[in-house]
Amino acid sequence: MAPTDTQDDAPTSARDQNGDRILAVINYALLLVGISNGLTVLIAAILAYVRKDNADPLVENHFQFQIRTFWYWLAMVIVGALTWIFLIGILILLIANIWLAIRSVVGLIRLVDGRPHSDPTGFWI
DSSP, rough: OOOOOOOTSOOHHHHHHHHHHHHHHHHHHHHHHHHHSSSSHHHHHHHHHGGGGGOOHHHHHHHHHHHHHHHHHHHHHHHHTTTTGGGGHHHHHHHHHHHHHHHHHHHHHHHOOOOOOSOOOOOOO
């Protein structure tokens, strides 16, 4: 008997992979917009969590990078908010947003070039 194809064994189509890549680009844009409002950073993280397991390895690498970017940024924002009264919080929030912008731009450039991150879970770029 010949093996039968199942839905679980079907390879991801090129259209799905392209859609995930476009979603990763949109996520980087959401991260950049999140500098001004914060909410879109959360939306980008949720989208990355939802799609990362079904994406091809390159895009999965970028989704992991976006998820870690969210968590590190959130930690810095919480510390900045808690230390606001000591005025150091303003500096921490400024650094957190500059860090978010740099990390998002570098990630977007790597995605467009078709390159993964060497350490998507690391803090630095």
